[in-house]
Amino acid sequence: MPCDATELADRLAREAEAVCRHYLSNGRRVGSYWQVGDVRNTAGRSMFVRLSGVSGKRVVGKWTDAATGEHGDLLDIIRESCGLVDFREVAAEARRFLRLPRPEPDSKRQPRASATGSPESARRLFAISHPIKGTIVETYLHARGITVLPGNESLRFNPRCYYRPRPSEPSETYPAMIAAVTDLDGRITGVHRTYLNPEGFDRSANGKAPIDSPRRAMGHLLGHAVRFGIADDVMAAGEGIETILSLRCILPAMPMVAALSAAHLAAILFAVGLRRLYIVRDRDSAGDGALERLAARARTNGIEAIPLSPRCEDFNEDLRKFGKDALRESLRLQLAPEDVARFVKR
Template sequence: MYSETEDLVRDLAENAEGVCRAYLPAGRREGSYWIVGDLQNNPGRSLFVRLTGPTSGPGAAGKFTDGATGEHGDLLDIIRARTGITRFPDLLAEARAHLGRPQPVVPDRQEPRKAKAPGGTPVAAARLFAASNPITGTLAETYLRSRGITQFGANGALRFHPNCWHREEGQTRSIPRPAMIAAVTDGAGAVQGVHRTWLAADGQGKAAVNPQRRAMGHLLGNAVRLTSQDDILVVGEGIETMLSL
């Protein structure tokens, strides 16, 4: 029987380093572990989070142990400790947001709900970007090279997520697909949104889906900044177009 909780725990474990970077940023990766002081994100070397391993059983990815206190658990426990969330449904909602998953729609029988603003929140966008991988050696690099693009920007604005949720136009079910993730930032460099381009499984073009691109977060007045601004600022439409330039 399908269990969304088990599915979320598994997806979090597959992206354990991204979870640790988002919720335990005082730590750092050493080999197959993320090491930090404790669940309160203090500096130190007491708490170990396994970043690689099987999906379950001994040595599973996403499991942590605090050598000083004996505490142990999984990534959901880390998210609970760092956010202070007490209600389990809210904890699952936080995990979905970090993974870039859509939240379930609960019908309101009292009165019609107002349409939700499209694109999600800057917080969810920042989490998705943090959960993504550097572009080098990924399908996103393969895709750009297939377009004749060999320069990927100097600001680290482009990343790759292997399982970014996509919902086909007119459908209700979302499917995880590989995607190029671009950070949409404000003038101070803070992530306010992300732009997603879903890719073919071999990276040789965009995925055969509709839509092939989507943005989320706060976009107005912000931009995907591919290089630092100097004496000349060039503004254009399309990541690939501007990288080509």
């Protein structure tokens, strides 16, 4: 009986158009896609949900918002359109829509083969990838101003990572930065792939491969993140990997997480004992919404929420445009006084 995220997403994908008609009622079908304004069911045309394709490849039900860069699956649509936070609530709503009974205890469930795009597939991809030292991943990060890489165990390099432009087209391979998405216990639930240009750093694409979607994720992302350091009483959380790594150049001892999108940032889970959360915002409407929702959740859980705001669009742009010294001074002014002494690299 389906009860985990992967199984529920698979079942929802079989009813993708019905899911969209119910939860994204302000949109409409356009060819093989459902078109709507955003994942919160705003009228518009910037978000696309795939309605047909190769369901076994976990393509059906995947969505992308061209205006914000947010992406996800049908579980994310249910969460955002219904204003839910806890995954148990999302799963319960998905089961209600699918008319499924409550899940059976784990002892009664039968093992199943791992599907492409599942957490098991993500763990296999991360396991066969390599440390980034001396690879094109390190070159890519250095070109983006990220030259200090403390605690980079969450990142690996795959020299020939598969990329399929469309279900009907053959796979290609590109070098890729592989980032492990983990839960609070450190268990890998997914991976994020940044496909890189094999010819070297191309400033027009910031070093990424010349393909339509150089960033892709697989597995279970909701509530989880790419983690740098182990969260204790203080932590910083933001969207992009490069944004978080830019801050790590200045605050190498502060635990940080990259949630990979604004929608997922708003839903990260809090570690026990966390008392202060720095929310690393991007300067766009999606970033503003994520900041507001995550800060409200943090305060509800008794956690102090402090925004960190860049001067440009994000902190990686700040790092590249103004340099480390200027970024250090900007952060010094935004951190709590006790955290300046504790975390700011001298």
